[in-house]
Amino acid sequence: MTLFVEAYGDKSAYTKAKEYMDATPEDEWSFDMLVEDLRKTYRETWMNANPDTRYVLANVPSYMMLGDHDMIDNISMWAHWPSFGELGKDFFYPNTPGEPSSLSFYMNRYPTERDSRRNIFFCRAAYMIALEYQYALRADVSDLVARVAANPRESVRDDNVLPYMHLEIGSNFGFYMLDTIVDITLNDQRDVDAQVCGLGFDFVEEIFFAGHEVRIAPAKRLHTDDGEVETGGTTKRLRVFPATGSIAQCGSREAPGRYGVGLSIALRVSWERFYFEVLMPSE
Amino acid sequence: MKRAVFFFTTSGLSVKIRTGPVIGAVDETSARVLVELDVGGLQSVTVVSANDADDVHVAEIKNTVASVPSVYVFDNLQPKTKYKVFVDGEIENGIDAGFTTRSYDQDAVRLSAFSCNHPQFDNEREQSRDLWKKMRALTENDELDMLIHMGDQVGAFLSTKLSMRFYKSRCIRTRWIGRRRRPKWRKSS
Numbered sequence: 001m002t003l004f005v006e007a008y009g010d011k012s013a014y015t016k017a018k019e020y021m022d023a024t025p026e027d028e029w030s031f032d033m034l035v036e037d038l039r040k041t042y043r044e045t046w047m048n049a050n051p052d053t054r055y056v057l058a059n060v061p062s063y064m065m066l067g068d069h070d071m072i073d074n075i076s077m078w079a080h081w082p083s084f085g086e087l088g089k090d091f092f093y094p095n096t097p098g099e100p101s102s103l104s105f106y107m108n109r110y111p112t113e114r115d116s117r118r119n120i121f122f123c124r125a126a127y128m129i130a131l132e133y134q135y136a137l138r139a140d141v142s143d144l145v146a147r148v149a150a151n152p153r154e155s156v157r158d159d160n161v162l163p164y165m166h167l168e169i170g171s172n173f174g175f176y177m178l179d180t181i182v183d184i185t186l187n188d189q190r191d192v193d194a195q196v197c198g199l200g201f202d203f204v205e206e207i208f209f210a211g212h213e214v215r216i217a218p219a220k221r222l223h224t225d226d227g228e229v230e231t232g233g234t235t236k237r238l239r240v241f242p243a244t245g246s247i248a249q250c251g252s253r254e255a256p257g258r259y260g261v262g263l264s265i266a267l268r269v270s271w272e273r274f275y276f277e278v279l280m281p282s283e
Numbered sequence: 284m285k286r287a288v289f290f291f292t293t294s295g296l297s298v299k300i301r302t303g304p305v306i307g308a309v310d311e312t313s314a315r316v317l318v319e320l321d322v323g324g325l326q327s328v329t330v331v332s333a334n335d336a337d338d339v340h341v342a343e344i345k346n347t348v349a350s351v352p353s354v355y356v357f358d359n360l361q362p363k364t365k366y367k368v369f370v371d372g373e374i375e376n377g378i379d380a381g382f383t384t385r386s387y388d389q390d391a392v393r394l395s396a397f398s399c400n401h402p403q404f405d406n407e408r409e410q411s412r413d414l415w416k417k418m419r420a421l422t423e424n425d426e427l428d429m430l431i432h433m434g435d436q437v438g439a440f441l442s443t444k445l446s447m448r449f450y451k452s453r454c455i456r457t458r459w460i461g462r463r464r465r466p467k468w469r470k471s472s
Binding site for chain 2: 036039041042044045046047050052053054055056057058059060061062064096133134136137138139140214269282
């Protein structure tokens with residue numbers, strides 16, 4: 001869910017919530033109101049905006065994963081990231097104030113300086129709604145929803161978010177969210193032993209720019225903004241489809257000397273395609 | 284036909300669906316269906332096999348909350364069977380809904396993977412304007428087994444443009460995945 005991005009002149013959900021909470025005494029903040037505002041976006045998008053959308057969702061099973069804006073909604077957070085400096089800020093959303101990612105909030109992994117009660121309150125609402133509409137389609141999340149609703153002001157650490165980074169649809173295939181960690185972990189010096197989901201940088205280069213079957217175990221650990229975390233993922237073989245041409249075309253070579261940024265740009269263009277192409281055969 | 288027993292608590296008042304039905308995970312014998320109504324209380328959803336009118340399953344939730352989505356879970360379904368979904372009650376804005384359970388011997392899956400379902404964006408991207416129309420056609424022809432939503436399932440921009448008619452999304456591709464049509468992969472050294 002896009003929470004922080006100011007898109008096409010519209011206020012982000014975060015901006016709207018921020019304005020509301022700044023103008024309202026803290027003890028009068030309404031969790032229900034924030035939640036209801038977010039629910040409206042689901043109703044409008046899935047139900048009212050287009051009858052074809054509603055029909056398709058009503059007749060084909062849907063599987064939902066965390067998206068890029070869950071992971072790094074804060075594209076301009078690059079402005080706060082030492083190795084990216086002003087490049088990310090200027091390149092993408094120069095007018096967007098940098099904010100931590102939704103995922104960071106979901107998991108209570110946000111930077112200390114942004115650990116405001118307001119942000120927690122808002123992101124707990126967003127997390128609850130994501131559970132209600134998206135992840136309930138895959139599993140029973142009622143306990144989680146109840147826990148969030150009962151503690152909207154508490155930054156309860158929630159590692160249950162991690163499974164939504166990968167999606168095992170059947171016994172022999174699924175999808176793995178891989179790219180967005182690149183933003184956080186890849187350094188702009190390519191000789192640094194950067195890790196992407198625990199995989200070596202050579203692996204990333206290989207799959208982006210060549211496209212092989214790769215006999216390697218996906219990570220059980222992720223690098224996040226506050227260190228490594230367990231993914232809970234099982235060791236399987238990745239099979240990477242070779243249709244990565246567009247990624248290669250806008251790859252690191254367009255940003256010489258800024259390898260991490262270049263790769264991130266590439267992924268931002270095509271990240272969905274990338275992990276669509278990644279399957280996890282069980283053999 | 285053992286059609287659904289009628290459960291409802293609104294004493295004949297018509298009910299509006301606010302979201303759904305949205306078909307969630309479906310495997311060989313089970314399915315999840317999300318529905319959000321504008322009233323709460325006892326509610327049921329029924330699925331009926333398209334081929335066997337006696338193959339009826341009812342999922343009931345006693346304490347649904349108005350304008351909060353609920354997920355109805357169906358177990359013990361028949362594999363490789365097409366089911367119709369009915370939200371029980373006097374529904375004002377119903378829609379044809381259904382799903383097909385997977386087969387145990389299924390060796391291919393037809394899916395559409397997409398992201399950025401932002402009706403707010405209106406006409407920004409012509410190439411994707413007809414995405415949902417195309418996907419509806421695929422759905423009506425039974426050519427789509429699942430949808431993979433890969434991010435921005437909604438965009439919470441909370442815009443006044445939300446009511447605009449058009450929509451935008453981005454379809455990565457729809458393709459087969461399965462043993463029969465897998466190309467030969469070049470193995471890494």
